[in-house]
Amino acid sequence: MGKAGFRGGVHPPTFKEATRDVDTTRAPLPERIVLPMSQHLGAPCIPTVAVGERVARGQVVGDIDAMVSAPIHSPVNGEVTAVGTCITPGGTRGASVEVAPDADQDFASFVPLADAEDPRDIVRAAGIVGLGGAAFPSHVKLRPPHDMPVGVVILNGCECEPFLTCDDRLMRERPQRVVAGARHIRDMVGAARIIIGIEDNKPEAIASISAEAGEDVEVLVLPTNYPQGAEKQLIWATLGKEVPHGKLPAATGALVHNVGTAAAIADAIELKKPLMERIVTVTGAVARPANYLALLGTPLATLVAQSGGLIGDVDRVIAGGPMTGAALADLSVPLVKGTSGVVGLERGVAAPAVNDDQACIRCGRCSRACPMSLEPFAIGIHANRGDWDGSERFMALDCIECGCCSFVCPTRRPLVQLIRRAKGALMQRGSRS
Amino acid sequence: MSEPVIDLSRPKITSSPHVAASENVTQIMLWVVAALAPAAIWAVWNLGIPAVIVFVACLTSCLGTEALWNYLAKRPQTLLDGSALVTGLLLAMTLPPRTPWWMAATGGILAIALAKMIFGGLGWNLFNPALVGRAMVTISWAGVLAIQKVPGGWFEGLSLPATGDLDAINGATRLALAAADRAASGGYAYDLQAQFQPLLVRNLSGCIGEVSGALLVLGGFVLIAKGIIDWRIPAGYIGTVAVLSGLFGVNGFLEEAAFNVLAGGVLLGAFFMATDYVTSPMTRTGRLIFAFGCGLINVVGRFFGPMPESTTFAILFMNGLVPLIDRSLRPRTFGWVSRDG
Numbered sequence: 001m002g003k004a005g006f007r008g009g010v011h012p013p014t015f016k017e018a019t020r021d022v023d024t025t026r027a028p029l030p031e032r033i034v035l036p037m038s039q040h041l042g043a044p045c046i047p048t049v050a051v052g053e054r055v056a057r058g059q060v061v062g063d064i065d066a067m068v069s070a071p072i073h074s075p076v077n078g079e080v081t082a083v084g085t086c087i088t089p090g091g092t093r094g095a096s097v098e099v100a101p102d103a104d105q106d107f108a109s110f111v112p113l114a115d116a117e118d119p120r121d122i123v124r125a126a127g128i129v130g131l132g133g134a135a136f137p138s139h140v141k142l143r144p145p146h147d148m149p150v151g152v153v154i155l156n157g158c159e160c161e162p163f164l165t166c167d168d169r170l171m172r173e174r175p176q177r178v179v180a181g182a183r184h185i186r187d188m189v190g191a192a193r194i195i196i197g198i199e200d201n202k203p204e205a206i207a208s209i210s211a212e213a214g215e216d217v218e219v220l221v222l223p224t225n226y227p228q229g230a231e232k233q234l235i236w237a238t239l240g241k242e243v244p245h246g247k248l249p250a251a252t253g254a255l256v257h258n259v260g261t262a263a264a265i266a267d268a269i270e271l272k273k274p275l276m277e278r279i280v281t282v283t284g285a286v287a288r289p290a291n292y293l294a295l296l297g298t299p300l301a302t303l304v305a306q307s308g309g310l311i312g313d314v315d316r317v318i319a320g321g322p323m324t325g326a327a328l329a330d331l332s333v334p335l336v337k338g339t340s341g342v343v344g345l346e347r348g349v350a351a352p353a354v355n356d357d358q359a360c361i362r363c364g365r366c367s368r369a370c371p372m373s374l375e376p377f378a379i380g381i382h383a384n385r386g387d388w389d390g391s392e393r394f395m396a397l398d399c400i401e402c403g404c405c406s407f408v409c410p411t412r413r414p415l416v417q418l419i420r421r422a423k424g425a426l427m428q429r430g431s432r433s
Numbered sequence: 434m435s436e437p438v439i440d441l442s443r444p445k446i447t448s449s450p451h452v453a454a455s456e457n458v459t460q461i462m463l464w465v466v467a468a469l470a471p472a473a474i475w476a477v478w479n480l481g482i483p484a485v486i487v488f489v490a491c492l493t494s495c496l497g498t499e500a501l502w503n504y505l506a507k508r509p510q511t512l513l514d515g516s517a518l519v520t521g522l523l524l525a526m527t528l529p530p531r532t533p534w535w536m537a538a539t540g541g542i543l544a545i546a547l548a549k550m551i552f553g554g555l556g557w558n559l560f561n562p563a564l565v566g567r568a569m570v571t572i573s574w575a576g577v578l579a580i581q582k583v584p585g586g587w588f589e590g591l592s593l594p595a596t597g598d599l600d601a602i603n604g605a606t607r608l609a610l611a612a613a614d615r616a617a618s619g620g621y622a623y624d625l626q627a628q629f630q631p632l633l634v635r636n637l638s639g640c641i642g643e644v645s646g647a648l649l650v651l652g653g654f655v656l657i658a659k660g661i662i663d664w665r666i667p668a669g670y671i672g673t674v675a676v677l678s679g680l681f682g683v684n685g686f687l688e689e690a691a692f693n694v695l696a697g698g699v700l701l702g703a704f705f706m707a708t709d710y711v712t713s714p715m716t717r718t719g720r721l722i723f724a725f726g727c728g729l730i731n732v733v734g735r736f737f738g739p740m741p742e743s744t745t746f747a748i749l750f751m752n753g754l755v756p757l758i759d760r761s762l763r764p765r766t767f768g769w770v771s772r773d774g
Contacts, residue, residue, distance in 0.1 A: 013452075242768050323449060323450045327447050327448070345451055350445070351451055352453065352457075358458065358555070361458060363461075367715055372766060373765060398767070398769075407450050410454075410461055411458050
């Protein structure tokens with residue numbers, strides 16, 4: 001059996017009180033739906049519809065014949081008004097399809113997915129990607145290499161990012177979908193065990209999932225510690241196994257999926273329902289923090305407006321959680337599959353500016369916080385000089401970019417930012433040689 | 434429905450993480466100042482104006498040197514990080530209250546210029562600046578440690594010469610007396626146990642920072658409780674001093690252990706000097722090794738060396754070994770497993 005928790009980590013204030021007990025409600029239908037063709041890691045989709053074409057809820061509007069990709073579906077009945085480009089919450093511009101929804105929508109009906117012999121083909125057809133934020137196409141993870149048999153399916157219900165409560169609400173409101181999804185995943189990969197890991201600050205979720213879990217599903221209560229939900233740290237906490245450097249997590253015999261992804265997989269296989277909507281937490285500096293079931297492609301501004309708009313001295317607005325999410329330049333960007341939250345950060349809550357002038361004072365906080373046992377200060381010093389070899393000697397490539405080092409640094413050095421720079425340079429160099 | 438316009442006219446685009454722990458360098462330094470304050474104030478209360486003069490000389494010289502250096506080097510001003518303030522306070526507390534102001538100021542200038550700024554400022558220095566300042570003063574004016582305050586209140590001290598005429602006010606610390614006694618007779622001319630109470634509460638022979646051991650421990654505990662310093666360094670240091678003094682001493686184990694922990698700045702060194710982030714190791718194991726080394730050199734210096742006041746050089750020597758300690762004890766990166774994970 002594994003150890004409780006993992007080495008390192010940080011304890012930011014969670015700010016989850018604002019939304020943890022707010023029931024999920026359906027977000028309003030926006031005037032237009034903008035569907036980026038790249039809502040996942042891997043190959044962007046190519047639009048399969050033309051301007052003026054009628055589309056039905058559940059119809060594919062973008063797809064590509066590539067292994068690592070996932071198709072995009074229209075979440076509404078409506079008419080295609082544009083096939084062009086848009087900016088995603090991640091800040092990148094790419095191809096998109098814009099749909100004007102009909103005024104009347106029946107959210108209960110949709111174009112069902114075609115049945116398939118291999119349920120993993122259904123998962124792909126449903127366009128399911130990791131809903132925890134990474135947005136890696138799920139069907140790819142469901143086909144681990146043959147030499148790495150999966151013995152344990154681990155569901156990530158940690159939701160260790162501050163502010164976010166969408167997974168908490170899902171586990172409390174639809175625990176049977178989560179557990180059913182876990183069983184489908186287990187059966188698809190031929191695993192023997194299912195472990196659902198939940199942080200101990202979500203007692204209601206633990207209770208509801210435990211009530212739904214039969215003999216075959218283990219619920220593991222984990223200490224609240226960021227980044228408990230990081231894949232390698234979760235595998236360590238549940239199984240006591242380290243993912244070897246440079247290997248897939250499957251090398252430990254474990255396969256990790258987010259609870260939201262599991263629920264989507266259950267819906268796809270049992271209801272033949274494609275991924276068209278997700279739960280998103282809109283919180284922080286908004287008038288009415290809430291959890292919404294929102295259509296993919298809904299402008300984030302619509303969600304913020306539904307929550308009464310931004311209030312207070314807003315410093316920045318984040319898509320996702322504040323530890324790993326992206327700051328938004330523009331709230332008109334659409335909700336995509338990996339968007340777990342829209343968080344307004346007030347001045348005072350938001351991190352003060354990073355400071356490149358002050359040298360590291362060698363306090364050691366970053367090393368103690370690093371869940372990968374790295375020495376972020378040392379990588380930072382090398383990266384700052386453009387010494388990529390030095391960064392590599394200090395294991396820059398093992399960084400999971402959780403941000404704990406920057407979070408704790410009392411001199412506000414941009415540590416994870418410098419490490420990202422080093423990683424980018426090293427990977428570019430690696431791919432060239 | 435119509436889509437409302439949300440005013441995000443001044444969005445701040447930064448990369449994650451977007452939240453941060455509240456602690457910053459200035460706050461950490463101010464906590465150290467706060468932890469030193471009880472011992473410093475109690476010292477001034479008991480030692481009077483001469484101690485005030487030493488504090489003012491050290492603080493002014495440290496802050497002034499850093500400000501001037503930054504100005505001349507056209508670097509951003511760093512006074513607000515609070516580290517020069519801590520150095521000034523600590524330096525003053527390592528000097529005897531009767532130290533002439535110009536001697537103390539020279540120590541402050543050298544501490545900041547030679548031990549810190551020349552290396553690139555806070556974070557880049559190898560040696561503890563305050564200890565370098567004290568070392569320079571005690572080497573340059575060897576008699577300074579023997580300058581003793583004659584107890585008697587605030588203004589009495591003013592009547593004594595502050596000109597550097599050291600012989601006029603010569604005295605000896607308890608450690609110096611103890612070492613001389615041991616060398617002469619293998620025992621002590623005075624009762625060690627009778628020294629415990631003054632060393633803890635009100636000791637007027639020695640440096641400004643040695644007036645009350647109890648208040649130093651109190652301040653140290655505050656820093657440990659706040660998570661600002663690692664308990665391993667004071668615990669390892671003091672523990673080593675206690676055990677080795679007990680073994681090397683000529684009186685009873687506990688008596689020697691307690692006397693040597695309380696006398697001669699070990700408490701100031703263990704809680705406030707050896708714990709300096711910049712000049713101590715970053716790993717937990719490294720800190721224990723460092724603390725043991727400090728204690729070992731300190732005790733060996735006292736019992737077998739020519740200078741009984743060996744705390745300064747014990748810590749400075751171990752400062753020099755910190756890069757080696759850190760390099761030898763790098764953590765094993767998660768996932769780099771030699772055998773099956």
